[in-house]
Amino acid sequence: MLKDVFMALSKNQLLTSAAKKYGLKLGAQTVVAGTNVEDTIKSIRELNAKGISATVDNLGEFVIERSEALKAKNSILEVIEAIHTNGVDAHISLKPTQIGLDIDYDFCYENLLEIVAAASKYDMHINIDMEDYGHLQPSFDLMDTLLKEYNNVGTVIQAYFDRAEDDIEKYKHLRLRIVKGAYKEPIEVAFQTKEEIDANFIKLIEYHLLNGKFTSIATHDHHIINHVKKFVAENEIPNDKFEFQMLYGFRKDMQIDLAKQGYNFCTYVPFGDDWYAYFMRRLAERPQNLNLVVKQVFNKRTNTAIGVLAGAIALNRLTSKKKK
Secondary structure, eight states: OHHHHHHHHHTOHHHHHHHHHHGGGGTGGGTSSOSSHHHHHHHHHHHHHTTOEEEEEEOOOOOOOHHHHHHHHHHHHHHHHHHHHHTOSEEEEEOGGGGTTTTOHHHHHHHHHHHHHHHHTTTOOEEEOOOSGGGHHHHHHHHHHHTTTOSSEEEEEETTBTTHHHHHHHTTTSEEEEEOOOSOOOTTTBOOSHHHHHHHHHHHHHHHHHHSSEEEEEOOOHHHHHHHHHHHHHTTOOGGGEEEEEETTSSHHHHHHHHHTTOOEEEEEEESSOOHHHHHHHHHHOGGGIIIIIHHHTOTTSOHHHHHHHHHHHHHHHHHHHHO
């Protein structure tokens, strides 16, 4: 039930617009690294000082205006230059719908090509984030074309999809981030239960650790992390073949502890003002994430569920007052 609530909130345009305007008042800085490039670089430096690298996401998706897609592309190019100029340990994650996939495939490809080419000059990795099922194959098609010319590209495999096992086999030569999946997908294409998704998640992780190029294991679940630590030890998989990943603002102590233990660790660093839908989907993906950050974001004196809903109500009220 909570998952459905969070997914509905993530698609509420009124709340999303209000969050862009009032986010900092509601504590959005807890879940985003900054609203501009300068603040984001500062946040990355702080992570690097703790032995943690970063993958940077310029927040936004499902763009339907060319001007917005071009703005997003230019922002990503600015981040690439800033990462290089400041010498921080970071690379880029991006969503094809943010740079025009819902507008025109060729237009999106040209934007993506420009980004990948710019990053290639600095030997910087570009990770193509996967979105909902309707955008899955077109996103893979974009990557397949890019791989004919560039080798600094990787992608995401979502464990809840039935096709994930075939996809990870096809792309085992790439650097892959393996996740459970954050969108609400029908039973025809995706596993529905936590047990099925977790089992497939572990299966995919183990396969890529044994057969793949480099594995980014994206989870906040300490049970799965402990399973992976045991698996790599038993199979003598070197630390330079994988990393753990978590979201900025989630389980900070565990992030630092894993880095101190000698594991490669990368934090997914979102920046920008389009944070609300992103955050709601993180909660829909794993409602237990409520206990990790929501109390900090909305109200430390509320319980977690009330905190999220209170945030939505607060956004609604702020917007209503402004209209009067």
